Amino acid sequence: MMRPSPYDWLESSLDAIHRADWHRSVKPLLGKPGPVIEREGQILLNFGGNDYLGLAGDARLAQAAIAAIQTYGTGSTGSRLITGHRMVHDQLEHAIAQLKQTEAAIVFSSGYLANLGTVSALVGKRDVILADQYNHSSLKQGAILSGATMMEYRHCDLANLQQQLRDQRAKFRRCLIVTDSVFSMDGDLCPLPPLLDLAETYEAMVLVDEAHATGVFGQTGAGCVDYWGCTGRPLVQVGTLSKALGSLGGYVAGSATLIDFLRNRAPSWIYTTGLAPADTAAALAAVQVIQQEPQRRDRLWQRVDALRQNLQSSYPALPKGFQWLPSQSPILCLQVDRPATALHLSQTLQSLGLFVPAVRPPTVRTSRLRITLMATHTSAQVEQLANALKTVIGG
Numbered sequence: 001m002m003r004p005s006p007y008d009w010l011e012s013s014l015d016a017i018h019r020a021d022w023h024r025s026v027k028p029l030l031g032k033p034g035p036v037i038e039r040e041g042q043i044l045l046n047f048g049g050n051d052y053l054g055l056a057g058d059a060r061l062a063q064a065a066i067a068a069i070q071t072y073g074t075g076s077t078g079s080r081l082i083t084g085h086r087m088v089h090d091q092l093e094h095a096i097a098q099l100k101q102t103e104a105a106i107v108f109s110s111g112y113l114a115n116l117g118t119v120s121a122l123v124g125k126r127d128v129i130l131a132d133q134y135n136h137s138s139l140k141q142g143a144i145l146s147g148a149t150m151m152e153y154r155h156c157d158l159a160n161l162q163q164q165l166r167d168q169r170a171k172f173r174r175c176l177i178v179t180d181s182v183f184s185m186d187g188d189l190c191p192l193p194p195l196l197d198l199a200e201t202y203e204a205m206v207l208v209d210e211a212h213a214t215g216v217f218g219q220t221g222a223g224c225v226d227y228w229g230c231t232g233r234p235l236v237q238v239g240t241l242s243k244a245l246g247s248l249g250g251y252v253a254g255s256a257t258l259i260d261f262l263r264n265r266a267p268s269w270i271y272t273t274g275l276a277p278a279d280t281a282a283a284l285a286a287v288q289v290i291q292q293e294p295q296r297r298d299r300l301w302q303r304v305d306a307l308r309q310n311l312q313s314s315y316p317a318l319p320k321g322f323q324w325l326p327s328q329s330p331i332l333c334l335q336v337d338r339p340a341t342a343l344h345l346s347q348t349l350q351s352l353g354l355f356v357p358a359v360r361p362p363t364v365r366t367s368r369l370r371i372t373l374m375a376t377h378t379s380a381q382v383e384q385l386a387n388a389l390k391t392v393i394g395g
């Protein structure tokens with residue numbers, strides 16, 4: 001008889017994932033990212049990335065990265081506190097602080113690590129985290145790592161948040177309210193001004209995750225904090241360098257005290273190798289581009305408006321179980337009844353030459369198609385998307 005292996009459970013667990021239509025795998029993209037991509041031997045219109053301004057394939061970012069490699073080499077060789085700190089890190093941190101109009105900023109090796117390190121540095125066992133139920137995974141994991149008590153409030157429901165503050169605040173030492181500013185799998189926005197008012201009333205800190213807002217919202221691309229007129233209010237702003245900024249890495253922006261504290265207390269910054277010079281320099285170039293070229297943002301919003309208008313006019317009635325989720329961003333989601341439906345729609349769109357990913361549990365509770373637009377899509381490409389959606393949803 002074969003002895004059972006302690007790894008047998010992996011296969012049965014994967015079987016269960018397959019049976020639920022939740023299984024995922026990776027497919028390589030060929031060439032540079034952009035509105036048109038090559039995937040699985042097919043040329044496709046790309047409505048699946050987070051490269052909202054089309055900067056990930058921009059020659060200026062590539063040039064900046066190449067120059068940084070020639071100056072500094074490929075690796076940072078150590079943590080920022082020992083040998084991993086370069087002038088280019090300082091330059092990027094200053095540029096982010098200037099963009100966000102904060103005293104200081106600090107860059108992490110990814111947005112995920114920025115959230116893990118920041119949440120776990122700001123609160124501990126005697127504290128409470130109040131979190132929007134649709135927050136990003138990195139914020140949820142940061143809460144677990146911190147050891148604080150975590151309570152979720154209903155999505156964007158400030159009455160529910162206020163009730164929890166009223167009931168819970170006095171039982172804990174510190175309180176941290178945590179929210180995405182643009183919800184990554186829904187496309188709607190956190191109502192930031194009244195949330196900050198509530199936080200002030202109940203003496204709570206606020207961490208806002210601007211991952212999908214930086215470069216996209218606000219006059220200079222500073223994000224939703226600027227869009228909502230909240231620049232300068234006491235806040236912990238986190239974000240990523242890997243979406244509209246087209247590079248890799250994460251950041252925190254805020255008071256000089258906050259940033260100094262994180263350099264001393266955020267384990268995911270202290271005990272990891274500094275962001276690579278190439279990624280740092282590419283992000284720095286991107287911060288300059290987003291400030292100098294507001295027309296990229298204008299064009300992105302033109303595409304968003306065109307798609308919304310097209311979908312509102314002359315659109316077939318949605319089948320039962322289908323629903324457009326309310327969106328205020330370049331992320332537009334069609335929620336469907338089952339994971340298999342989302343997969344089927346995505347595959348049908350692919351056969352029509354479009355890449356529109358299906359997002360399924362456990363990333364979200366209800367499956368959906370997630371459409372993202374880019375500044376570099378042409379209006380004809382957006383129209384093609386709208387027509388294809390009509391075809392697949394209609395029949």
Ligand SMILES: *Cc1c(COP(=O)(O)O)cnc(C)c1O
Pocket residue numbers: 110111112113115136138180184209211212239240241242248249250
């Ligand atoms: C993508 C994302 C992150 C993680 O950023 P990375 O730089 O990709 O690690 C964090 N928060 C939100 C809301 C995100 O969408």
